[in-house]
Structure formats: structure tokens, C-alpha cells
Amino acid sequence: xxxxxxxxxxxxxxxxxxxxxxxxxxxxxxxxxxxxxxxxxxxxxxxxxxxxxxxxxxxxxxxxxxxxxxxxxxxxxxxxxxxxxxxxxxxxxxxxxxxxxxxxxxxxxxxxxxxxxxxxxxxxxxxxxxxxxxxxxxxxxxxxxxxxxxxxxxxxxxxxxxxxxxxxxxxxxxxxxxxxxxxxxxxxxxxxx
Amino acid sequence: xxxxxxxxxxxxxxxxxxxxxxxxxxxxxxxxxxxxxxxxxxxxxxxxxxxxxxxxxxxxxxxxxxxxxxxxxxxxxxxxxxxxxxxxxxxxxxxxxxxxxxxxxxxxxxxxxxxxxxxxxxxxxxxxxxxxxxxxxxxxxxxxxxxxxxxxxxxxxxxxxxxxxxxxxxxxxxxxxxxxxxxxxxxxxxxxx
Numbered sequence: 001x002x003x004x005x006x007x008x009x010x011x012x013x014x015x016x017x018x019x020x021x022x023x024x025x026x027x028x029x030x031x032x033x034x035x036x037x038x039x040x041x042x043x044x045x046x047x048x049x050x051x052x053x054x055x056x057x058x059x060x061x062x063x064x065x066x067x068x069x070x071x072x073x074x075x076x077x078x079x080x081x082x083x084x085x086x087x088x089x090x091x092x093x094x095x096x097x098x099x100x101x102x103x104x105x106x107x108x109x110x111x112x113x114x115x116x117x118x119x120x121x122x123x124x125x126x127x128x129x130x131x132x133x134x135x136x137x138x139x140x141x142x143x144x145x146x147x148x149x150x151x152x153x154x155x156x157x158x159x160x161x162x163x164x165x166x167x168x169x170x171x172x173x174x175x176x177x178x179x180x181x182x183x184x185x186x187x188x189x190x191x192x193x
Numbered sequence: 194x195x196x197x198x199x200x201x202x203x204x205x206x207x208x209x210x211x212x213x214x215x216x217x218x219x220x221x222x223x224x225x226x227x228x229x230x231x232x233x234x235x236x237x238x239x240x241x242x243x244x245x246x247x248x249x250x251x252x253x254x255x256x257x258x259x260x261x262x263x264x265x266x267x268x269x270x271x272x273x274x275x276x277x278x279x280x281x282x283x284x285x286x287x288x289x290x291x292x293x294x295x296x297x298x299x300x301x302x303x304x305x306x307x308x309x310x311x312x313x314x315x316x317x318x319x320x321x322x323x324x325x326x327x328x329x330x331x332x333x334x335x336x337x338x339x340x341x342x343x344x345x346x347x348x349x350x351x352x353x354x355x356x357x358x359x360x361x362x363x364x365x366x367x368x369x370x371x372x373x374x375x376x377x378x379x380x381x382x383x384x385x386x
Contacts, residue, residue, distance in 0.1 A: 004342065010235055010238050016205055016206060037231065038229060047203075050234060071206065081374065130234045139203070143198055159360070159361075165207045170371075171374075172371060179363070185274075
């Protein structure tokens with residue numbers, strides 16, 4: 001069998017499905033779920049989210065210049081999906097999904113307390129690409145749930161948070177561990193007899 | 194327990210770890226593995242990859258203006274890791290990893306035959322953000338391995354390709370299926386008695 005040629009489309013997977021929280025005042029707080037997101041630079045740490053202009057969060061983020069990226073987990077899967085479909089113009093998404101706004105350190109936008117990792121972001125530029133506009137942002141700080149920090153090694157064990165991935169219209173848990181970055185070149189320890 | 198505040202960093206996960214193939218002539222063909230990648234617009238379909246300027250692929254992609262994004266699988270995990278560490282200035286990565294260059298339809302850059310999905314990309318802009326430069330690109334076409342197209346439904350069953358995810362320095366298989374996009378609002382079918 002060979003390969004089929006398809007027309008151009010969006011087929012980079014698996015992706016995160018993050019919940020973006022925004023709004024400078026409690027009455028404006030909103031959440032939008034986004035898979036068109038990622039890291040764009042390590043130093044300075046920068047990321048992006050792409051949003052359609054008609055979305056309720058678009059103007060909130062554009063005018064406040066701030067947002068928080070909240071990683072999503074198996075427990076948050078239903079809220080993740082729901083917040084990607086419903087509009088903040090009709091619902092108080094925090095309330096509807098039983099999520100708790102938590103004060104951030106650098107931005108006025110709230111963090112989602114139930115998320116294991118919150119990434120505070122400051123908008124630097126908007127690029128109007130087409131149906132999506134890309135919001136480039138600097139990362140100002142990161143909040144990590146201490147329950148996933150190993151007490152002995154002080155290592156942050158993100159795998160224990162049970163992050164979910166989005167792939168071609170479906171949500172999945174992360175599965176079996178394959179290897180650490182660099183496993184292909186690491187020398188195997190010799191077994192002593 | 195609460196949350197720890199960390200300094201700014203890169204914590205958006207899980208991400209894809211794609212192999213980027215590039216080069217206009219066989220003697221220039223190279224592969225670089227990248228996790229700083231994603232979709233930035235649905236229509237026109239656009240994506241990005243962020244690369245450090247010292248990488249061997251940087252000049253190849255900048256001068257040719259073309260590259261191919263190849264999705265990676267459990268079978269390709271070792272090659273994925275290796276191509277992210279070794280330099281194309283020292284190795285013929287296709288040869289070293291036993292991968293086969295395959296002719297693309299729109300670009301001169303080769304596709305990786307062993308990848309289930311190849312995404313042909315045309316560079317539109319480079320943004321010099323910091324240690325990484327962001328390459329924005331239009332998707333020209335997609336090649337999908339026919340063995341994952343269901344003969345009856347004609348549905349492309351990407352889950353059968355066993356894509357891998359990269360999360361905080363570790364590679365994982367995708368695990369249990371959680372739900373389709375929209376599952377949180379879909380009405381349950383009534384069970385007839």
C-alpha cells in the first residue's frame with residue numbers, strides 16, 4: 001500500500017488541549033480551550049495561541065494583553081471539551097464547570113486552580129493569518145502543583161498529573177513511557193557480574 | 194498542598210515530536226526533530242517550527258524555503274530521539290537511521306517514507322524571537338499512509354499509527370481513548386427496551 005495525497009489541512013498531532021483563562025475582573029473571567037498552541041522559543045520563553053476573532057475570549061485577551069495557559073488532565077477532560085464548544089457570552093464557564101479562579105502572580109487574568117500547571121503569559125504581538133489570529137506571548141511565570149513534586153528528588157513528575165493529548169478530533173490519555181530525551185545515544189550501564 | 198511559583202519556562206505539554214525533512218538535492222537531505230511545532234491557522238492551513246540558528250537544518254530550510262513535517266510513531270521513536278540530538282553536518286541521518294526519502298508532490302524536500310503522515314510546507318516568514326527563530330509556513334499538501342484508511346468508512350484512523358507524544362523530557366505512547374471532540378455536549382442515545 002502507498003500513500004494518499006490530500007489537500008492541505010491541519011494534521012500535526014498529538015497536541016495539547018489547554019484551557020486558556022482570561023479577563024481582568026471577575027465579571028469578565030472566561031475560559032477557552034485551544035489546541036493550536038505551543039512553545040515558540042526557549043529563551044526568552046515564549047508561546048502562542050491561535051484564536052478565531054469571533055470567539056468571546058478574543059477581545060478579552062486582545063484588550064487586556066494577558067492570559068494564562070492551564071494544562072489539562074484526565075479529570076479535566078469534560079471541562080476541557082465543554083469550554084472549547086460553549087461561548088463565554090452565554091455561560092460563566094468557571095461556575096458551570098465547577099472550576100476555581102486562583103490569583104496569578106504577574107497578570108490579572110485568573111489561573112484555573114484545578115489545573116496542575118498554570119503558565120502566566122503576556123501578549124507581545126497578534127498576527128492575523130486567516131480564520132485564526134496568532135497571539136505571540138512571553139511567559140512570565142509558572143505555577144506547578146506541589147503534589148507532583150517528588151519530596152526526595154525534588155523532581156516535578158508531570159506524568160503523575162495525567163495530562164491528556166488531542167489527536168485528530170479525539171482526546172487520549174498519555175500511555176506507556178518510551179524513553180527520556182537522549183535515550184537513543186545513552187550508553188547502557190554495564191551489568192557487573 | 195498548594196502551588197510552587199517557578200520562573201518563566203517552557204511547560205506546555207504534551208507536544209508532538211516531529212521529524213522535519215529538508216534539502217533540495219539528495220546530498221543535502223537532512224532530518225531534524227522538533228517539538229516546538231504546531232498548527233497556527235486552520236484556513237489557510239498554516240503551521241510553524243522553531244529552530245536554533247546553529248542547527249544544520251536552519252540554513253537548508255531558510256535557503257530552500259521548504260520542508261516536510263513527518264509525524265512520528267512508536268516504531269520511529271529511536272530515530273526521532275536520535276535525529277534531535279545528532280547533527281546533519283556529521284551524519285547522513287536517513288542512512289544512519291535506515292529511513293527512506295520519498296518524493297514529495299509540491300516541494301523538493303524529501304518526505305520520510307516510514308512516517309504515516311507527511312505534511313508539505315512552504316516557508317512564509319521567519320521571526321527571530323531569541324535562541325529560537327520561528328518559521329511560519331503554509332501547508333501545501335498532506336500524504337497519509339493508506340494502511341490507516343478504513344476500507345468501509347474511508348475514515349483515516351490515525352490512532353492505529355501509534356503516534357508518540359513528548360512531555361517534559363520524556364516520550365510516551367498515546368494511551369486510553371477518552372472521547373471525541375464534542376463528547377461533553379453530545380446527547381446520549383436512549384437505550385430502547
